[in-house]
Amino acid sequence: MTSGSPDRSPRRSPEQDRARLVGLFVLGVAVVLLLSSVTWFSSDQAGVGIAQLLCGLVVAGVGAFLVRRADSRG
Structure with a gap:
C-alpha cells in the first residue's frame, strides 16, 4: 500500500472518541452490576438483588445511548 491511499473508515474527532469510551465504560459498569447481582440472591437478600438488577438495566x-450517540455523530 502507498502512504497516500485513501482511508475508507470515517475519522472521528477526539471528542467523539472520548464520548464513545465513556459510553463503553458505563456499559462495563452495567455488566458488573448485572453479573454481581446474583450474589444478593444467593445470600437471601432478593430485594437488594432486584434493585441492583434494575439499576444495572438503567x-x-x-x-x-451514549455509544450510539457517539457513533452516529461520526
Whole structure:
C-alpha cells in the first residue's frame, strides 16, 4: 500500500472518541452490576438483588445511548 491511499473508515474527532469510551465504560459498569447481582440472591437478600438488577438495566440503557450517540455523530 502507498502512504497516500485513501482511508475508507470515517475519522472521528477526539471528542467523539472520548464520548464513545465513556459510553463503553458505563456499559462495563452495567455488566458488573448485572453479573454481581446474583450474589444478593444467593445470600437471601432478593430485594437488594432486584434493585441492583434494575439499576444495572438503567445504567446499561444509558451506556447504550451514549455509544450510539457517539457513533452516529461520526
